[in-house]
Amino acid sequence: MAAETGTPTTLTLKSNDDELFSVAESAAILSVTIRNMVEDGCAGGVIPLDNVDGKTLASVITYMNGISAIPADEEKKKSYRDKFLSDKDFETLADMVLAANYLNMSCLMDAVSAKIAQVMEKKSVGWVRRKFGIENDYTPEEEAAVKEEHKWTFEGVETDDDN
Amino acid sequence: RGMMKRAKGVVVDGDGSEYSTGKSISDLPEELLQRIVYFLSQGDAVRTSVLSKSWRHVWCTRPNLDFSETAFRGNKHEFLSAVEKTLQRYRNPVDAQPLSEFHLSISLPLDEHHRDDEIEESVLVLDKWIPIVLTTTMGATLDKFRLSIVSGKYPSFVYDLILPIDKKIQCERLRVLSLQNVFIKQECFDKMVLSCPLLTTLSLEGCRGLKTIKLEKRLYKHLNHFTFINHIEEYDDDERTIVVVEIHDDVQTLETIKIVFVAAIHFHGGHKFNNLKNTYPIRLVRTSLHEVEHHTIY
Numbered sequence: 001m002a003a004e005t006g007t008p009t010t011l012t013l014k015s016n017d018d019e020l021f022s023v024a025e026s027a028a029i030l031s032v033t034i035r036n037m038v039e040d041g042c043a044g045g046v047i048p049l050d051n052v053d054g055k056t057l058a059s060v061i062t063y064m065n066g067i068s069a070i071p072a073d074e075e076k077k078k079s080y081r082d083k084f085l086s087d088k089d090f091e092t093l094a095d096m097v098l099a100a101n102y103l104n105m106s107c108l109m110d111a112v113s114a115k116i117a118q119v120m121e122k123k124s125v126g127w128v129r130r131k132f133g134i135e136n137d138y139t140p141e142e143e144a145a146v147k148e149e150h151k152w153t154f155e156g157v158e159t160d161d162d163n
Numbered sequence: 164r165g166m167m168k169r170a171k172g173v174v175v176d177g178d179g180s181e182y183s184t185g186k187s188i189s190d191l192p193e194e195l196l197q198r199i200v201y202f203l204s205q206g207d208a209v210r211t212s213v214l215s216k217s218w219r220h221v222w223c224t225r226p227n228l229d230f231s232e233t234a235f236r237g238n239k240h241e242f243l244s245a246v247e248k249t250l251q252r253y254r255n256p257v258d259a260q261p262l263s264e265f266h267l268s269i270s271l272p273l274d275e276h277h278r279d280d281e282i283e284e285s286v287l288v289l290d291k292w293i294p295i296v297l298t299t300t301m302g303a304t305l306d307k308f309r310l311s312i313v314s315g316k317y318p319s320f321v322y323d324l325i326l327p328i329d330k331k332i333q334c335e336r337l338r339v340l341s342l343q344n345v346f347i348k349q350e351c352f353d354k355m356v357l358s359c360p361l362l363t364t365l366s367l368e369g370c371r372g373l374k375t376i377k378l379e380k381r382l383y384k385h386l387n388h389f390t391f392i393n394h395i396e397e398y399d400d401d402e403r404t405i406v407v408v409e410i411h412d413d414v415q416t417l418e419t420i421k422i423v424f425v426a427a428i429h430f431h432g433g434h435k436f437n438n439l440k441n442t443y444p445i446r447l448v449r450t451s452l453h454e455v456e457h458h459t460i461y
Contacts, residue, residue, distance in 0.1 A: 091186045097195055109198065116188070117202035125213045133187035137216050146213050152245055153210040155236025 011038070012046045013061070019054030020046065027064040032104035051102040056095040063108060081111040090116070090132060124158045189217050196221050197260070205229045209249075223252055226304075227264035233313065239281050242269075243288045250292050254301060261304035265296055270313040271320040286322065294326050297355075302334035312344035321346045321371050332358035338385075341366040348372050356382050363416075366390040373406050380413040390421040 009025040011034070029035040037047060049057060063084055070076050085093070093112050100108040120128055129136055138146065147154065188196070200208045200222050208222040228249060235242045246267065253262055269285055293310065296302055314320045323346040326332065337359040343366075347355075352373055356362070363385050367373070369392065378389060391408055408422060 090188070094186045094188065094191060097191065097198075101192070101195055109195075110202075113195065113198040114202040116199045117207075120199075120203060120211075121207055125210065128211075129214060132189075134189050134214050134218070135187070136214070138213075143213060146219065150209045150212060152235060152237040152241050153206040155206075157206075157210070 013057060014046045014048045015052055015054040015057040016048075016050050017054050019057065021054075021057060021061055023061050023064060024068075027061075027068040030064050030068060030105055030107070032106075034103065049103070052099045053095070056092075056099045059092070059096060060099050060103065060105075060108070067107070077107075081107075085111060085115045088115075090119070122157050127158065189215065193221070197225055200225045201227055204234060205231070205249075206234065209245075224260040226260045226262060227266075228253065228262065229264070229266045231266070231268040232270045233268065240284065243284055246292070247288060250295075254295065254299075262296075262301055263304055264307040265305060266307070266309040268309070268311040268313055271322075272314050282320070289322055290325070293324060294330070297326060297332055297334055298330040299333060302332070303336070305334040305337050307339035307341075308334065308337055309339070309341040310343070310345060311341070314344055319344050319369055321369070324351065326351055326354070334359055336361060338362060339364040339366075342368070342370050344369040346370070346372045349374050352376075361385055364388040368392040375407045375409065377409045377411070378414050378417075379409070379411040380415070383414050383416075385416055386414055387416055387418045389417065389419070392421070392423045 010022050011025050011028050013021045013023060013028070013034075015021070025038060029038060034047065052060070063081075066080055066084060067077055070080055088096070093116055097109060097112040097116070100106075100112060119131070123131075128134065136143070188199075191199075196218075200211060203211070203222075205228065208225060211218050211222055212220070230242075230246050230249075232239070232242050235245070237245075267289075269289070271282055271285055289310075296305070297308070302308075310322075310324075312320055312322045321344050324342075325348075332355055335358060338361050340355070340359065340362060341364070347370060349372065360382075362383060365383075365386060365388070367376075367390065376391065378386065389410075391406070393406065410417075410420070
């Protein structure tokens with residue numbers, strides 16, 4: 001561990017498309033999955049992350065480094081997260097939330113989930129379907145029935161032709 | 164509609180513009196969809212049921228309920244019936260997630276527009292459901308409980324919270340308790356506090372029926388934030404409105420105290436609250452101000 005050797009310990013992570021990444025152990029253990037590996041002593045060589053591709057892993061590591069450089073200040077961390085996610089499209093967000101889930105990083109998982117929720121806020125059903133690639137498998141009658149059941153939730157929502 | 168589907172997740176509009184490229188949110192595992200829905204308002208969450216069949220029931224299992232009448236566009240009857248229907252669903256969980264947050268904000272302004280039947284209907288719903296949430300297994304997983312009666316007019320409507328004496332309050336894991344414009348008897352409040360040993364946040368605004376609030380370590384081992392507000396118009400010389408707030412300095416976990424318009428306040432012990440970060444000005448009506456002015460929280 002870092003305290004014993006005097007130099008920061010570095011881990012090597014391998015994505016499922018065989019890209020290798022070096023990351024400080026202190027940042028990487030934000031992932032409970034990786035932390036458990038370190039604690040169990042199986043983080044010596046290369047850590048294979050079979051469910052994360054290189055592009056996403058690079059992004060997650062940027063996040064790990066960024067957030068662990070911020071001292072314990074929840075507000076600063078939150079603004080870092082907001083900024084980090086601000087320019088990400090849905091596809092990237094979906095990859096990240098899956099990676100965060102796999103890596104067991106609750107802070108990133110929650111931040112991405114909240115970001116996706118924020119995008120959905122007050123949006124019409126049609127808009128959300130298009131934006132997030134949701135196929136409407138209701139028959140028109142079924143859809144009308146579900147809408148009728150929750151009629152009140154459509155007040156004050158953006159409308160579109162599809163709605 | 165002029166829409167066709169080119170490949171999984173790629174939806175092409177009539178004018179050929181693509182909105183999504185390959186990924187569908189529906190491909191995310193159920194637990195992640197639930198997490199997303201957790202962050203939505205109640206209306207937005209419920210509306211996701213119209214997206215597609217796989218979304219139909221995602222919102223039903225989110226662990227938080229957030230009913231705010233001011234954010235609700237329908238009339239009071241529709242609001243109350245949405246509250247009832249949803250709570251019913253949570254009460255009979257088939258695969259529902261345990262409830263961790265409950266927030267109900269209901270508006271009952273006593274002005275020229277108020278209608279007795281609307282108030283009556285609201286009170287009936289509250290009388291039925293609040294005890295159920297607090298004294299059945301619905302409460303066993305609660306982390307946050309907020310009940311607000313929003314009443315812009317004077318005198319504000321105060322809801323009389325009565326919990327069955329013979330029933331145990333189940334919310335042992337409760338950390339946040341917030342009541343606004345609620346009448347709660349001292350015995351009932353004491354029972355509540357005794358039943359919730361993990362409280363970190365206690366907020367009482369415009370509440371009546373209380374005589375003494377004793378913040379001491381015996382009862383509040385984890386309390387970080389304490390708010391007690393009596394609205395100015397509610398203050399009068401009537402003895403019944405006098406509340407004594409006693410803050411013992413063995414409650415070392417306290418970080419913020421906000422007290423406005425209290426009749427009497429006592430600090431016990433050596434006045435050392437090491438963790439206090441910021442406090443709001445304490446305005447007192449009926450106590451010797453110097454006692455507070457010299458306190459370290461200033």
